[in-house]
Amino acid sequence: MARIDIVDLCKRFGNIEVISNVNLSFEEGEFIVLVGPSGCGKSTLLRMIAGLESITKGDIIMNDQRVNDLPPRDRNIAMVFQSYALYPHMNVERNMGFSMEIKRTPPDTRRQHVDKAAAILGLGSLMERLPKALSGGQRQRVAMGRAIVRDPSAFLFDEPLSNLDAALRVEMRLEIARLHQRLGSTMVYVTHDQVEALTLADRIVVLDHGVVQQVGTPMELYESPANRFVARFIGSPTMNLIEVAMEDQQLTMKSTHSAIPLPALVGAESATQLGIRPEHLEPMPAGKGHVQGEVEVVERLGSDSFVYVQVPGAGRLLSRCNGNTRLQAGEAVGLSLDPAHLHLFDEKGQALR
Amino acid sequence: MRTVLTIGRNLAVLGYVLFALFPLYWLLKIAVTPDRLIYTEGTALWPTTFTFDNFRTVIFYSDFMVFFSNSVIVSLCSAALATLIAAAAGYSFSRFRFRGKSIIVVLMLVTQMFPLLMIITPIYKIVATLGLLNTLTSLIVVYTAFNIPFATFLMQSFFDGIPKDLDEAAMMDGCTRLQALRKVILPLTLPGLAATLGFVFTAAWSELLFALMLINSNDSMTFPVGLLTFVSKFSVDWGQMMAAGVLALLPSCLFFVFIQRYLVQGLTAGAVKG
Numbered sequence: 079m080a081r082i083d084i085v086d087l088c089k090r091f092g093n094i095e096v097i098s099n100v101n102l103s104f105e106e107g108e109f110i111v112l113v114g115p116s117g118c119g120k121s122t123l124l125r126m127i128a129g130l131e132s133i134t135k136g137d138i139i140m141n142d143q144r145v146n147d148l149p150p151r152d153r154n155i156a157m158v159f160q161s162y163a164l165y166p167h168m169n170v171e172r173n174m175g176f177s178m179e180i181k182r183t184p185p186d187t188r189r190q191h192v193d194k195a196a197a198i199l200g201l202g203s204l205m206e207r208l209p210k211a212l213s214g215g216q217r218q219r220v221a222m223g224r225a226i227v228r229d230p231s232a233f234l235f236d237e238p239l240s241n242l243d244a245a246l247r248v249e250m251r252l253e254i255a256r257l258h259q260r261l262g263s264t265m266v267y268v269t270h271d272q273v274e275a276l277t278l279a280d281r282i283v284v285l286d287h288g289v290v291q292q293v294g295t296p297m298e299l300y301e302s303p304a305n306r307f308v309a310r311f312i313g314s315p316t317m318n319l320i321e322v323a324m325e326d327q328q329l330t331m332k333s334t335h336s337a338i339p340l341p342a343l344v345g346a347e348s349a350t351q352l353g354i355r356p357e358h359l360e361p362m363p364a365g366k367g368h369v370q371g372e373v374e375v376v377e378r379l380g381s382d383s384f385v386y387v388q389v390p391g392a393g394r395l396l397s398r399c400n401g402n403t404r405l406q407a408g409e410a411v412g413l414s415l416d417p418a419h420l421h422l423f424d425e426k427g428q429a430l431r
Numbered sequence: 432m433r434t435v436l437t438i439g440r441n442l443a444v445l446g447y448v449l450f451a452l453f454p455l456y457w458l459l460k461i462a463v464t465p466d467r468l469i470y471t472e473g474t475a476l477w478p479t480t481f482t483f484d485n486f487r488t489v490i491f492y493s494d495f496m497v498f499f500s501n502s503v504i505v506s507l508c509s510a511a512l513a514t515l516i517a518a519a520a521g522y523s524f525s526r527f528r529f530r531g532k533s534i535i536v537v538l539m540l541v542t543q544m545f546p547l548l549m550i551i552t553p554i555y556k557i558v559a560t561l562g563l564l565n566t567l568t569s570l571i572v573v574y575t576a577f578n579i580p581f582a583t584f585l586m587q588s589f590f591d592g593i594p595k596d597l598d599e600a601a602m603m604d605g606c607t608r609l610q611a612l613r614k615v616i617l618p619l620t621l622p623g624l625a626a627t628l629g630f631v632f633t634a635a636w637s638e639l640l641f642a643l644m645l646i647n648s649n650d651s652m653t654f655p656v657g658l659l660t661f662v663s664k665f666s667v668d669w670g671q672m673m674a675a676g677v678l679a680l681l682p683s684c685l686f687f688v689f690i691q692r693y694l695v696q697g698l699t700a701g702a703v704k705g
């Protein structure tokens with residue numbers, strides 16, 4: 079198991095800075111998820127930890143040893159690639175045992191390790207197959223098996239599920255969570271899917287444009303996002319944002335100057351935007367609640383309904399409410415904002431509370 | 432409509448195959464025609480009697496076997512050397528960024544632009560100065576050098592077809608870069624290596640210009656030059672020449688039979704998704 083410290087890490091490709099001054103510490107046995115939109119530098123950061131990408135500036139420290147100049151093979155880290163990267167000319171057994179083959183482990187021992195990993199992943203009957211004769215999910219398992227056989231001090235995953243269909247993705251997500259419980263190894267997992275991040279992570283690192291936006295447990299990020307980017311990125315459907323201003327000690331909608339009758343909020347003076355998650359926006363009979371609008375669309379998902387409400391001055395707001403709501407499109411409706419779950423953002427998008 | 436298209440396509444293919452194979456057929460036909468019938472039955476599709484005399488004469492009573500083994504040596508060595516160098520160069524072009532890469536690429540393209548006739552004199556001069564005239568070595572060096580650019584691009588495209596993830600996975604699994612190349616990448620490049628070998632081999636096998644200029648002793652003649660010895664001042668020994676030609680086709684055919692199983696595609700299937 080490994081503790082990984084990342085200190086002032088920078089990466090430049092030519093003149094473009096892809097990773098800017100990243101500082102992170104991953105504890106032993108922690109499941110860390112790096113999440114962010116496509117192109118934000120997640121893979122680059124992961125590959126630097128793996129040793130596949132050179133470091134422009136800063137240090138990576140594993141268990142108190144600086145590993146900047148160690149080649150990948152000396153870092154005792156396993157990586158599962160998005161493309162799986164199975165060796166096409168080797169059968170499943172040899173794919174999984176390849177690392178031990180390189181280390182010249184005796185075939186008996188190798189066999190034992192491979193069988194053990196295969197049993198964990200339910201690959202026992204596929205050992206003789208070539209990768210091309212496997213389904214996507216099976217390839218994914220072999221790629222994980224190859225990592226498990228190594229018994230590495232840390233696992234790195236680069237969007238391992240993004241090539242699978244939705245059902246399989248849920249299944250493999252569970253598998254990875256079980257794997258972590260079973261092995262207890264440090265795992266660093268890259269994804270652009272915030273659902274994967276929320277469900278798998280002990281702690282989430284949110285990246286944008288190579289800059290760490292926030293680090294925290296899933297609930298911390300969900301309940302108190304540090305800025306507008308995190309607020310919008312974490313949580314689905316995304317948080318509603320309303321342009322606001324402070325007029326006469328009263329929070330008002332910026333475009334219509336109509337008041338939002340909320341109790342006094344800390345830091346509201348410099349707020350320019352108010353954020354509220356769909357589940358904290360409750361439909362009320364018309365005339366009641368904090369803002370008034372008209373139902374545009376109701377999406378019924380069974381367990382929940384998504385009610386899109388057009389509010390003059392605030393645009394379209396989304397409320398997530400009971401699956402059996404009676405609301406209909408075109409109806410006038412009030413919306414009540416839960417004061418305990420409001421987020422205020424200043425001009426720069428920083429959260430005010 | 433579809434059947435019409437299919438028939439049309441098959442006819443076109445048939446036409447092409449006939450057109451391509453007819454000279455070979457004619458080669459074989461003349462080779463087995465007895466000398467006395469060559470002119471009398473000149474245009475018949477098959478002679479009334481046929482004979483292997485021409486083959487016997489060529490193999491046992493001419494220098495043909497010398498030419499033949501010279502050609503085998505030169506072609507095999509050139510093919511092996513050029514492929515080895517092209518594989519190394521192609522790999523580095525495909526996998527690394529380094530200073531001067533684009534300059535090298537342009538230089539290699541430039542070498543392919545000139546007709547060989549233009550540079551044959553300087554080449555002769557160089558080879559003569561090195562004292563390599565009339566040696567097989569000179570041909571091996573020249574053929575290797577002139578085939579490297581194209582062979583390199585060929586190899587590069589094969590390496591480009593293999594995902595970099597595989598190198599990296601192997602390096603994560605404990606390989607050095609060279610081990611990754613040897614154990615993972617090269618086995619996947621076998622079709623590419625075979626194609627490149629075949630390409631250089633055939634190019635060297637049928638090369639005439641340099642062979643003619645750099646060699647003039649019978650001992651070191653390669654086959655295409657040797658064929659010309661069947662042309663004497665007063666006559667051309669058609670039957671023997673064609674018999675020699677038929678024999679000369681054999682190694683190329685054998686070579687392709689040998690490598691064709693590596694030429695099949697799909698060796699990399701299953702490396703990545705899909």
Ligand SMILES: Nc1ncnc2c1ncn2[C@@H]1O[C@H](COP(=O)(O)OP(=O)(O)O)[C@@H](O)[C@H]1O
Pocket residue numbers: 091096114115116117118119120121122123
């Ligand atoms: N080898 C490279 N050369 C130049 N730019 C690169 C290279 N690799 C990645 N980049 C750039 O770095 C940025 C981050 O890439 P990446 O880490 O792959 O993003 P992510 O995995 O978050 O989608 C992208 O803008 C990408 O274009």
Ligand SMILES: [Mg+2]
Pocket residue numbers: 120121122237
């Ligand atoms: Mg990526």
